[in-house]
Amino acid sequence: MEPQRQIILKQAPYSLHDLYDRYAGMLLGYLSEAVKDRKLAEQHLVNIFNIIPQHLDELNTADTNTWCQLQRLAKKHLTGSSVKETGGHEVGNGIIIEKGRNKFLDQMSNEQQTVFCAVYYNHKTIMQLADELNKPEELIRKALREAFAIIRKGT
Incomplete structure (x- = not known):
């Protein structure tokens, strides 16, 4: 056997x-x-x-x-x-804001929403996002940290 x-x-x-x-x-x-x-x-x-x-x-x-x-x-x-x-909408460069999927998005600024959704939902890297938005990587990281701080504060 x-x-x-x-x-x-x-x-x-x-x-x-x-x-x-x-x-x-x-x-x-x-x-x-x-x-x-x-x-x-x-x-x-x-x-x-x-x-x-x-x-x-x-x-x-x-x-x-x-x-x-x-x-x-x-x-x-x-x-x-x-x-x-x-109910999401595209804000450019293939970045989609997912309004119906995260209750904390309404508490975020437009920049924080764009960065969070691009990284979390659209699987973009910080480097890719910085290139697409023509912004320094540090500003992208700061917006992402702020977005996660909003989420941590709300849970």
């Missing part, structure tokens, strides 16, 4: 059905927490599982964590679709 590890290694790659059975519940919880709306999260889940077949090769490589890959895919999907669904 083969050890359990060898049996697992010989299993065929995930099919879409396998991924759904194993991860849909966790992914729905992840999406629900991100968008704070169950119906919207369910719609995102459907949309993500519709695009998964295009990414099955990435999900089936032996050296990747499937759950992390699904989270990455979900985050990418949410970032791409968040403007119309959360």
